[in-house]
Amino acid sequence: MENFIVSARKYRPASFDTVIGQYSITSTLRNAILNKQLAQAYLFCGPRGVGKTTCARIFAKTINCMNLQPNAEPCNECESCKAFNSGRSLNIHELDAASNNSVDDIRGLVDQVRILPQVGKYSVYIIDEVHMLSASAFNAFLKTLEEPPAHAIFILATTEKHKILPTILSRCQIYDFNRIKVPDTIEHLKRIAVKEGVQAEEEALNVIAQKADGAMRDALSIFDQVVSFCGKNLTYDKVIENLNVLDYDYYFKLTDLFHDGKVAEAFLLFNEIMEKGFDAGNLVSGLGRHFRDLLVAKEEITVQLLEVSASIKERYLKQAKTVTPEFIFDALKVIEQCEMQYKMRVEKRLCVELTLIKLCQINELKKKVLV
Ligand SMILES: [Zn+2]
Structure with missing residues (x-):
């Protein structure tokens, strides 16, 4: 039987131009390589799973490539590139600080740093989750980071930039990775x-x-x-x-019912959703997102903030025309109140049902004020 390789590994980018959604970072790194302006320490910050370690590996491969392409991409054919591609390059050292955060772990790394690379120009040290290093490990590392040998390049990666000591931050070139759109x-x-x-x-x-x-x-x-x-x-x-994602359809239907003040129908629809096994709390936060999306769908300049497919977008644009901004604001207020109370309430279902009543009353109450 053929071994199943998970897609995240099978389709991991091997060059800068195949990295998704981090164009400004990859082009800055490429320019630095072309202009031979390499820093000795980099800090890659950003949420998990957006390509920090992948970019660090591509960077390490690229600066060691013996036949660098004019667009600053690795050739994938030289001895060094081949070693990288098969995972046996001696020019790259990875330390996961989440599980190796002691002084001894860092000392082991610092000892390695002095050794000259056998093939290629640079030894690249990637320290993942660097914010997890203990304070004493940080201190043991600081000296090496201050005066690294010319062949050593450090790439520190973190999801929590605010936990990095200022003494480390000031020694690194900092790159902020975006969440991918x-x-x-x-x-x-x-x-x-x-x-x-x-x-x-x-x-x-x-x-x-x-x-x-x-x-x-x-x-x-x-x-x-x-x-x-x-x-x-x-x-x-x-x-x-x-x-286990709730169909958009339910949010559109519920919104119509709120708008028309149909409490009984809203209760029945809520019951149907519960019977499908959905969590009431997730429904409330889903409603919050739905009204947020309706709000951005109301104005031409904010429609671009909708992150939905074309056919769902049409539905948002259509429903947005049926409600006023005031209705949306009031609904968001009611939903926010519910979210604040929800965790503390014992009777979760009742808490959501009371919220449904309030949402159905928004327009009704307005009508009474006018009379
Ligand atoms: Zn190469």
């Missing part, structure tokens, strides 16, 4: 689906991209998960079922 994630998933022979509806990929919340690694593992559940045909319905 939903459309970029969808485009990437589409390409992978084609390569894997998977048919996928755009809305299905959109649900995956939204669930991944800006992390490509998560998007790819969710993709693998739904493919193993749904097979080679990813439909919107199957994906929301597998990921």
